[in-house]
Amino acid sequence: KQEVTQIPAALSVPEGENLVLNCSFTDSAIYNLQWFRQDPGKGLTSLLLIQSSQREQTSGRLNASLDKSSGRSTLYIAASQPGDSATYLCAVQHSGYALNFGKGTSLLVTP
Amino acid sequence: DAGVIQSPRHEVTEMGQEVTLRCKPISGHNSLFWYRQTMMRGLELLIYFNNNVPIDDSGMPEDRFSAKMPNASFSTLKIQPSEPRDSAVYFCASSTGTNTGELFFGEGSRLTVL
DSSP: OOOEEEEOSEEEEETTOOEEEEEEESOOOOSEEEEEEEOTTSOEEEEEEEETTOSEEEETTEEEEEETTTTEEEEEEOSOOGGGOEEEEEEEEOSSSOEEEOOOEEEEEEO | OOOOEEEOSEEEEOTTOOEEEEEEOOTTOOEEEEEEEETTTEEEEEEEEETTEEEEOTTOOSTTEEEEEEETTEEEEEESSOOGGGOEEEEEEEEOSSTTOOOEEOOOEEEEEO
């Protein structure tokens, strides 16, 4: 069974810092990896989707990388802002269509 | 597009009552997923459908849970009878149903069973 682990579970940084969130998975035979953002009491919003053949994806201040062979992905957030405060979840898709999720990293960016 | 629409947003019920959660996927998406989120276990896949057909229901906790998708624009998740341990946020999500498809989530239905 695919296990997805996210480290750290919680992170607090001052505004303006660059930060890295980590995700690891046990089964490297994946189709894609997605990073989501979840605000309190809300659903999940897809941030970046990396196909298994890709190494990274970028959207604005966000950059996600994928190393399938080592079972790792990172989400890099540049110049963090208080509005980035949320829980960030990593999910991998392998056999079939469903995603397996990590438990997330809760990020707090303080002014 | 309005996105994935779930109802009700909040449900409070008593143990033993029947609960029905509803979902309308994004038009044109042919895969639909039901997830449950709790603090202890995170997001767990309950069941998913492709072209209205249940593909994998191995995540459904027990026979008290059932899900249907009578057409491409509607799905229900039913719990009968409900128990306090069913209290969670239930999410519906849809995608284009390919191995490279992005997943879109609804806002969730927060269920509290007293």
